Amino acid sequence: MLQAGEWAYTEKLKEHFMSPKNILQGDNTDDFDGVGMEGNLQCGDQMLVAIKVDKEKEVITDCKWKTYGCASAIASTSILSEMVKGMTLDQAFHVSPKDVAKELGGLPDHKIHCSVLGDKALRAAINNFYSRNGMDDKVKEEQAKIVCQCMNITDHDIEDAVLEGARTYYELQERTKLGTVCGQCKDEAEMLLEKFKHIHFGA
Amino acid sequence: MQVYFDNNATTPLHPEVKKELIAGMEMFGNPSSMHGFGREARANVEDSRRKVADFIGAHEHELVFVGSGSEANNTVLSLFVCGTSQCIPGTRMRSTIITTKIEHPCVLETSECLAHRGANVKFLDVDRYGKVDLDQLESMLGDDVGLVSVMMANNEIGTLQDIETITKMVHERGAYMHTDAVQAVGKVPVDVRKLGVDFLTMSAHKIYGPKGIGALFVRKGIPYCPLIRGGHQERGRRAGTENTLGILGLGKAVEMRSIEMAAEEKRLLELKGILKRGIEEKIDDIHFNGHPEDSLSGTLNVSFAGAEGEAILLYLDLEGIAVSTGSACASGSLDPSHVLLATGVDAETAHGSIRISMGRESTLEEVEYLLEVLPKTIQRIRDMSTAYIKGGCHVAGR
Numbered sequence: 173m174l175q176a177g178e179w180a181y182t183e184k185l186k187e188h189f190m191s192p193k194n195i196l197q198g199d200n201t202d203d204f205d206g207v208g209m210e211g212n213l214q215c216g217d218q219m220l221v222a223i224k225v226d227k228e229k230e231v232i233t234d235c236k237w238k239t240y241g242c243a244s245a246i247a248s249t250s251i252l253s254e255m256v257k258g259m260t261l262d263q264a265f266h267v268s269p270k271d272v273a274k275e276l277g278g279l280p281d282h283k284i285h286c287s288v289l290g291d292k293a294l295r296a297a298i299n300n301f302y303s304r305n306g307m308d309d310k311v312k313e314e315q316a317k318i319v320c321q322c323m324n325i326t327d328h329d330i331e332d333a334v335l336e337g338a339r340t341y342y343e344l345q346e347r348t349k350l351g352t353v354c355g356q357c358k359d360e361a362e363m364l365l366e367k368f369k370h371i372h373f374g375a
Numbered sequence: 376m377q378v379y380f381d382n383n384a385t386t387p388l389h390p391e392v393k394k395e396l397i398a399g400m401e402m403f404g405n406p407s408s409m410h411g412f413g414r415e416a417r418a419n420v421e422d423s424r425r426k427v428a429d430f431i432g433a434h435e436h437e438l439v440f441v442g443s444g445s446e447a448n449n450t451v452l453s454l455f456v457c458g459t460s461q462c463i464p465g466t467r468m469r470s471t472i473i474t475t476k477i478e479h480p481c482v483l484e485t486s487e488c489l490a491h492r493g494a495n496v497k498f499l500d501v502d503r504y505g506k507v508d509l510d511q512l513e514s515m516l517g518d519d520v521g522l523v524s525v526m527m528a529n530n531e532i533g534t535l536q537d538i539e540t541i542t543k544m545v546h547e548r549g550a551y552m553h554t555d556a557v558q559a560v561g562k563v564p565v566d567v568r569k570l571g572v573d574f575l576t577m578s579a580h581k582i583y584g585p586k587g588i589g590a591l592f593v594r595k596g597i598p599y600c601p602l603i604r605g606g607h608q609e610r611g612r613r614a615g616t617e618n619t620l621g622i623l624g625l626g627k628a629v630e631m632r633s634i635e636m637a638a639e640e641k642r643l644l645e646l647k648g649i650l651k652r653g654i655e656e657k658i659d660d661i662h663f664n665g666h667p668e669d670s671l672s673g674t675l676n677v678s679f680a681g682a683e684g685e686a687i688l689l690y691l692d693l694e695g696i697a698v699s700t701g702s703a704c705a706s707g708s709l710d711p712s713h714v715l716l717a718t719g720v721d722a723e724t725a726h727g728s729i730r731i732s733m734g735r736e737s738t739l740e741e742v743e744y745l746l747e748v749l750p751k752t753i754q755r756i757r758d759m760s761t762a763y764i765k766g767g768c769h770v771a772g773r
């Protein structure tokens with residue numbers, strides 16, 4: 173008979189879950205140069221990321237975080253906070269959930285969703301730094317763009333659906349009801365579906 | 376220390392059941408065969424059937440062995456969309472099925488499937504303790520209702536329903552009554568005659584028996600339609616060569632329960648009291664889910680403000696303590712527990728809940744160990760939480 177696996181996730185993930193790095197002590201973020209908050213409690217996860225920045229070099233010198241989230245969210249943000257220290261803002265902005273998952277030695281597909289939040293909060297913190305420092309031109313808005321006019325479905329909705337498991341156009345429709353009225357949005361939606369599959373799952 | 380507090384998910388084999396199974400492995404005959412090997416298997420199957428029937432006050436002919444609790448529930452619900460004349464008469468007229476919002480997924484998902492196949496399915500609400508709304512049931516019970524299915528004990532919060540009263544209401548309106556008693560049989564007294572039900576589901580692995588074996592009580596005289604066809608086994612009600620070893624184990628499991636249940640449940644209730652008071656004393660901003668009295672003795676479901684359930688589960692796992700979470704994040708869905716939501720707790724509270732379910736092997740030492748580890752674990756998670764403000768979090772029912 174086989175013995176139980178030690179842990180549902182990788183050893184690396186376990187390490188970061190057991191002793192998460194860079195947790196923000198208390199609630200005060202006044203000392204930080206950029207703060208971002210993403211997610212909401214109703215959905216079961218929320219993330220706050222705060223960064224300190226060397227303004228000359230635009231390099232992240234410190235990154236702290238807090239979360240209401242599951243093991244994957246805790247571990248992936250812990251590792252993310254280590255990864256981005258020393259990076260330029262631009263480099264950090266482009267760290268993807270896939271990079272984080274790779275550092276952790278892989279995440280189950282259905283857990284990618286949980287790890288995306290740290291990433292998003294980090295980008296929000298970077299944008300927050302830019303706008304605080306009069307560099308609004310650098311703010312890279314992650315504003316949602318409506319793809320399906322009939323059902324009011326945005327590219328963010330499509331991304332969420334992919335993260336929650338949609339892999340085909342049909343599954344995307346099931347989850348979002350996109351493309352169920354005039355059908356005009358089909359081509360663009362299929363393109364985005366492939367794009368997000370590639371970004372998050374390398375598929 | 377290794378602590379198993381997830382007995383509502385499944386239970387370890389009773390040592391007596393284990394012995395019976397080991398001995399039973401020598402028996403390999405097909406109960407349908409007429410030779411000695413077959414007759415040996417048949418004798419054991421029928422002996423188990425008598426034990427199980429006795430245990431729930433049924434006649435042995437009223438008992439069908441099936442592959443699981445899930446199969447039994449599927450069988451009953453599916454009866455009511457079967458259109459052939461040998462099945463429940465008049466069901467095409469009575470195409471409405473009433474069940475509850477807090478059933479096990481094997482009832483909920485089957486109901487949804489039946490709705491696609493033409494049945495009219497209605498879901499009863501529950502109150503903040505998880506009790507079915509009887510006024511609502513009364514108002515739903517029309518001439519169109521063929522079946523009402525209400526679980527006897529809820530697997531997540533432990534709440535017990537008054538099946539006897541519900542059955543009377545259902546029968547007055549000419550409908551059939553089913554109860555999923557998978558979590559109830561062997562934990563609280565169950566007598567099918569007293570309850571009056573037409574169908575009752577039970578499963579061995581929740582009461583220290585083997586997995587993959589269940590039993591369905593079908594009251595005598597009720598037309599029936601098998602879910603699995605193509606064999607004369609179980610009097611034509613469930614095809615497939617009998618799981619003789621499983622049946623043997625189920626028989627032994629109920630035999631042991633009939634000896635141990637009463638004292639055991641009293642002991643578990645005491646343990647739960649200690650656990651509950653301990654949590655109350657040591658941890659702020661909590662909320663107990665389920666009914667304060669009408670509940671399974673070994674089950675305690677509790678929500679912690681600002682702490683996410685899966686994180687709690689896994690930190691406890693690292694300390695050797697096994698519990699389960701209402702939020703099914705780990706199983707791939709991000710939806711909070713449908714049961715907790717039905718009791719009116721908000722999604723955030725539901726995400727921060729764990730179920731502690733004790734069993735016959737649980738001890739006071741284990742409870743004390745949990746009471747030592749849990750406060751630290753919750754504190755640790757709350758320290759890194761964006762969602763915890765001491766005393767400022769509301770965790771409450773509706």
Ligand SMILES: Cc1ncc(COP(=O)(O)O)c(C=O)c1O
Pocket residue numbers: 383384442443444445446479481526528529530555557558578579587588589
């Ligand atoms: C209330 C309830 N019904 C049905 C089942 C399913 O039983 P089985 O695991 O035997 O299919 C379970 C167990 O998970 C349960 O708790």
Ligand code: FES
Pocket residue numbers: 319320321322323350351352353354355356357358
């Ligand atoms: S734009 Fe999507 S259905 Fe019309």
